[in-house]
Amino acid sequence: MKLKLLSITTLILAGGWSLSMFTPDRPACYSELVGHPEYIWSFPNARAYPPAVGILSNARNCLSCHDNNGPWKSENGLVLDLLDKDTRTSLKLSDGRFLVEVERGKPKTILTVAGYKRGGGLPLPYRNAWLYIDPSTIGSSSLLKFPPGWEVNLPMSCRIAGDELEGFEDYHITSLPMTLLATESADSASIELQLMLTRGELSKENALSEMEANYYERKIQLRIR
Numbered sequence: 001m002k003l004k005l006l007s008i009t010t011l012i013l014a015g016g017w018s019l020s021m022f023t024p025d026r027p028a029c030y031s032e033l034v035g036h037p038e039y040i041w042s043f044p045n046a047r048a049y050p051p052a053v054g055i056l057s058n059a060r061n062c063l064s065c066h067d068n069n070g071p072w073k074s075e076n077g078l079v080l081d082l083l084d085k086d087t088r089t090s091l092k093l094s095d096g097r098f099l100v101e102v103e104r105g106k107p108k109t110i111l112t113v114a115g116y117k118r119g120g121g122l123p124l125p126y127r128n129a130w131l132y133i134d135p136s137t138i139g140s141s142s143l144l145k146f147p148p149g150w151e152v153n154l155p156m157s158c159r160i161a162g163d164e165l166e167g168f169e170d171y172h173i174t175s176l177p178m179t180l181l182a183t184e185s186a187d188s189a190s191i192e193l194q195l196m197l198t199r200g201e202l203s204k205e206n207a208l209s210e211m212e213a214n215y216y217e218r219k220i221q222l223r224i225r
Helices: 002-021 037-042
Strands: 078-084 098-102 108-117 127-133 150-152 156-160 171-182 189-200 211-224
Touching: 078 189, 078 211, 098 108, 098 171, 108 127, 108 189, 127 171, 156 171, 171 211
Parallel strands: 098 211
Antiparallel strands: 078 108, 108 171, 127 156, 127 189, 150 171, 189 211
């Protein structure tokens, strides 16, 4: 009997602690996390963190909420590349699309490299938000926005720029790995990479005009060998 009471008490306390983690005591905005890594590791409150905000909505892309008003409109200074993590070779095709070939049941890791050229007289973007998405899932109720049968560990990120990667020394970049796995039910598929270069702070009072941003989009073919 004592053991049962102890177990029930433990579950109640654990449940209360879990709920307290996800119950914000005040509104929080994205800019509050910048420069305060302790928020990320201590999880004091549940916080919406882009681009996760958009993946749950019917928004076609970032421009449904944000202005394309930044100074990085020219692709001459842009770097947006997908690299094979093992060979560091680009997966870009001659027409600007990307081809990611995988063996069924065997994980493959690619690097998403995004940023803008240094020394061009422009202020550099310091947050890069990107999302890999199956466009056919936009507007659906599914929380899985990747093609059916595909497993992926990092289909989105919002990261402060400043990563270092050989061959990209002239660019202010983010570089993160993403691992894909085609299961037995997966088919070859087409997806999109949606990227926003951003600079400036957000606030709940004026979320748009205080941030400069430019949007880019790339097509990616997932092919099973």
